[in-house]
Amino acid sequence: MKYLFYGFLVLLCMSCNRAAFQSKWTTEQAPSTYIVRFETSKGSFDVKITREWSPLAADRFYQLIRHRVYDNALFYRVVPNFVAQFGSSDTAKIEKWMPYKIPDEAVVHPNQTGSLAFARSGKETRGREVFINLKDNPRLDTITYNGVKGFPAFGDVVSGMDVVSALYSGYGDKTMPRLGAMYRNRKRFIDTFPGLDVIHKVSILKN
Incomplete structure (x- = not known):
């Protein structure tokens, strides 16, 4: 009976976690x-985020x-002399945030070394995936991809760019065809690409 009670508590906590998402978060x-x-x-x-460069992205x-x-996210795509890209592999979180894409914005701040921008696959598809420029990438300011021009940067690395530059880049783009596996089975994906670096924690230091 005691174990059944503990099991009920575990299920209850899991249910609470799943129900924790609130749509009002997406308007903060x-x-x-x-x-x-x-x-x-x-x-x-x-990283310093500057809202006026891309308000919706900064929000x-x-x-x-x-x-x-x-x-606990992965730097799942690190291409030498180009970008380091990261995003959550937690499917429960992704499913909740996925419907809340942000509209496209014009490029104001350049894709220079250390700047951050959301990745996207077409119109109004910016959502969770972010890349850090490992060098000046002016082409990303003007390139038209699937009907949208440019990738609006919304912040810059202001301390520790040496850490960003040291992220493991031995796989380059080889992880991308296997990205679906990251969402289905994170452990197996990491076993396949054991050198990938991990984001343990991200915190806002100053408002």
């Missing part, structure tokens, strides 16, 4: 600037960090 507005700290398997680095990033979406 970020401050005009804020500092974010990434604690990773390679060390820590800080969504703020929301995702406040609600712990990037904790």
Whole structure:
């Protein structure tokens, strides 16, 4: 009987976690600037987000960090001399946030070394996946991809760019065809690509 009771508590807690998402989170507005700290398997680095560069992107990033979406995320795509890309592999969280895409915005701040922008696959598909530019990538400011021009940067690495540059890049784009496996079975994906670096925790340091 005792074990049944404990089992009930576990199920209840799991149910509470699943029900925790609230759609009002997706309307939270970020401050005009804020500092974010990434604690990773390679060390820590800080990013300054500037809302006026891409207000909707800055807001969504703020929301995702406040609600712990990037904790335990992988840098699943690191292409030398190009970008380091990350995003959550927690399917429960992804399913809740997925319907809340953010509209497209014009590029104001350049895709320069250390800047951050949301990845996308077409019109109004920015959602959770973010990349950090490992070099100046002016082509990303103007390229038209699936009907949308440019990737709007919304922040810059202000401390610890050496940590970002040290992220494991030995797989390059080889992880991308296997990305579906990351969502189906994270452990198997990591077993296939054991060198990938992990984001342990992301925190907002200053509003």
